[in-house]
């Protein structure tokens with residue numbers, strides 16, 4: 001077997017180490033950035049957040065369509081949550097920094113394990129009512 005020179009080994013190590021170094025800057029764990037188009041971000045929620053009846057409609061839609069993954073109180077601990085490849089997050093802490101329009105967009109379009117609801121929940125108003133309801137999980 002040919003003897004591998006020490007110089008070559010050192011070169012190789014330097015290359016591996018520097019590519020790991022560069023990679024660590026470009027790698028984004030968990031695709032945290034979920035880009036929301038400006039059109040949605042600036043959308044105004046047309047519903048009344050404080051209306052009791054609205055909240056109860058939002059709640060029943062949530063329990064029907066969302067609880068299995070996001071859990072009864074939005075902690076991401078629903079019965080299906082163990083089967084997911086992506087973390088559904090925790091609504092008690094993850095929503096505060098986001099605008100209603102961003103949540104509306106995410107529910108409508110989905111991403112990865114988060115289903116798109118534009119076909120299942122056709123009425124936009126219903127999606128806004130769900131947005132209002134999940135905000136009640138905020139701490």
Ligand code: HEC
Pocket residue numbers: 034061062065066067068069070080084086087088089090094095103106107111112113114115117130134
């Ligand atoms: C099959 C499981 C599943 C169901 C059902 C589901 N979700 Fe999700 N949801 C996810 C996952 C997984 C993510 C994280 C997706 C990602 O980051 O790529 C997510 C993300 C979200 C987000 C974005 C959270 C954030 O921090 O930005 C919102 C809002 C959301 N879901 C609301 C809902 C609502 C409302 C429903 C019901 C109408 C619902 N989800 C139903 C799995 C689910």
